[in-house]
Amino acid sequence: MSRPWRVAVVGGGIAGLAAAVRLRDRAPAGTEITVYEQSGALGGKLRTGELAGQPVEFGAESFLMRDPAGGESAAVTLIRRLGLAERIVHPTVGQAALAVDGGLRPVPGGTLVGVPGDLERVATVARPAADADRDGGRPLLGPDEDVAVGTLVRARLGDEVVDRLVDPMLGGVYAGRADDLSLVTTMPALARAARVEHTLTGAVRAAQAAAPRAPGAPVFGTLAGGLSTLVEAAATASGATVRLHAAVRELTPTAEGWRLTVGPTRAPELVEADAVVLALPARPAARLLAPVTSEVATTIGGLDYASVALVTLALPDPELPALSGFLVPVTEGLLIKASTFFTIKWGHLARPDGIALVRASVGRYGDETSLHLADPDLVATVHRELSGVLGVALPAPLASHVQRWGGALPQYAPGHGDRVAAARTALRAAHPTLVLAGAGLDGVGIPVCVRSGETAAGEIIEALGGSGS
Structure with a gap:
């Protein structure tokens, strides 16, 4: 391609902005990057x-x-x-509490998103089942198995541990219920350990040991001045053209790449791009994907x-x-x-x-x-x-x-990761210059979204003939 690359990033949340920064850092000099954001502000849920x-x-x-x-x-x-x-x-x-029985009790230590590695430490909040977590002589999960978090924890430790510990911890992050959320997607380290360990408490301890943290090392951080400073800095560093109030309504494959239909139906703007990063929530992404690949759109739109x-x-x-x-x-x-x-x-x-x-x-x-x-x-x-x-x-x-x-x-229902992987494989085979990113696919949290956007950028660079390294 003799002229500069033209890459469209659809979605100005942190995943899209991370993709734009990675493209600026690793794509050939002169690459034209445009970020399209439907709302009037960048940052998505960072505000x-x-x-x-x-x-x-x-x-x-x-x-x-x-x-x-x-x-x-x-x-x-x-x-x-x-x-x-x-x-x-x-x-x-750093100490948080649980509101139980009309009062506040400290969140017990030694848990992984509420799942205990030591049953005695959680006894002040929740009583495990009487025959809790016996070794059945085999791993808790099969090699490719995924279950709801609540299904596994209820079977091993009883209802009270789920209702009083795991459910509120997961609910604080996902606003969902432990009985509905995928273990592999929401707690991947525990899922990996559960494919080896025979008890749930053993799996928790193994997952914690696999990612050791120095004593006193902080778990969380934020930015003085607010997280919007991250959004502003990423937009600037990307060198991208930022289009606010710019809804992408249609996505059409062309001989050289993609045509985006941007703006209101009464005055649409047609934009050409060599590659597209769709960093949108699942349903808007599915609407754009439907005319391109209905199979992938159906999978993504089901979230x-x-x-x-x-x-x-x-x-x-x-x-x-x-x-x-x-x-x-x-x-x-x-x-x-x-x-x-x-x-x-x-x-x-x-x-x-x-x-x-x-x-x-x-x-x-x-x-x-x-x-x-x-x-x-x-x-x-x-x-x-x-x-x-x-x-x-x-x-x-x-x-x-x-x-x-x-x-x-x-x-994220059980099996989410496999469904997303299959959708991405199908999309990559048919349209390698159209890549998906964002929380709907890869998980919540700023680090996950950043990594999702950066990975998408690397795939675009590779598809267009660069190394992506």
């Missing part, structure tokens, strides 16, 4: 706002510092690449999502425990599923005037009627439930903010 004169996250609040193998996470590597490493800060309070609302309150001098926040099991019957005490958890946000920022997450997959409440009613309900859990009458908020994320969190 830093302001409440009571202070920056606060209205979406994702942090990233994992390490990858599953124990190395530096893709998010941290990208942050270093963008020159933001000095902005990384860590929680000053379901949960909707959530994040309610943030600015409270004057509230009585808050020295916790990062708490999680709520469904069995407690509360609207809130999780809460974060921002100005306690993140010391760099502490204010001398005593104003505390508290955020609560509302909405669970399959039970999202609470999201039909108007913003003032959501705020009032969250304030009341926070007071009840904490056992104190919290002061009236000085300010509040409700951020609704419709269809925000993918729900």
Whole structure:
């Protein structure tokens, strides 16, 4: 190809932006990169706002510092690449609690997303089944087997461990239920260990040993100034042309690559590209894929999502425990599923005037009627439930903010990984210059999305004749 490459990145979330940065770094000089974002802002679920004169996250609040193998996470590597490493800060309070039986109890240590490696350590919160976790003489999972997390844990440890520990931990991340979520996708390290170990507690310990963490090493980080600084820096470093309010409505293969139909139906714009990264949620991606490959579109479009609302309150001098926040099991019957005490958890946000920022997450997959409440009613309900859990009458908020994320969190049913792998294989065989990326396929969390985008960029470079290295 004698002229510069033209690559379209459809979707301006962190996966799309990571793809654009990787393309800029490793594609031939002069490559033309354009990011198309339907909304009026880049970043997807990374959105830093302001409440009571202070920056606060209205979406994702942090990233994992390490990858599953124990190395530096893709998010941290990208942050270093963008020159933001000095902005990384860590929680000053790491202990969280569970709201059970009308009170708060510390989340037990030694668990993996709530699945215990030592049954005695979780006894204060949940009682394992009487005959829990006996060695059956064979691995817990077959070589290619995937099950729902809840199915495995209930069979090995009983209902209470799932309902009081695992379910709220998974619910805090995915807004889903342990009985519906794939073990392989949501807890890959545990799935790998379960193919070897004969007990679940043994599998937890083996998974933890496979990714050792130095004592005291931080698990999570965020950026001083907010995660929107990551979005802005990535957009700048990519050197991409950014098109906001630019919905891609159609994708058509051509002799030389792709034609994108952009903008409203009354005034469509046709754009030519040599390759396309689709970094979109599953259903919008499936709509674009349908005329190209109905088989892949059907597979991708079958993924379901949960909707959530994040309610943030600015409270004057509230009585808050020295916790990062708490999680709520469904069995407690509360609207809130999780809460974060921002100005306690993140010391760099502490204010001398005593104003505390508290955020609560509302909405669970399959039970999202609470999201039909108007913003003032959501705020009032969250304030009341926070007071009840904490056992104190919290002061009236000085300010509040409700951020609704419709269809925000993918729900990965068992077998998700195999279905996605098969779809990608079929797409690569038919259209190697069209590549998929994003949380809907590869998992939630900033590091996973960054890695997904970077991998997609590498595949594009390879397809167009570069090394991708």
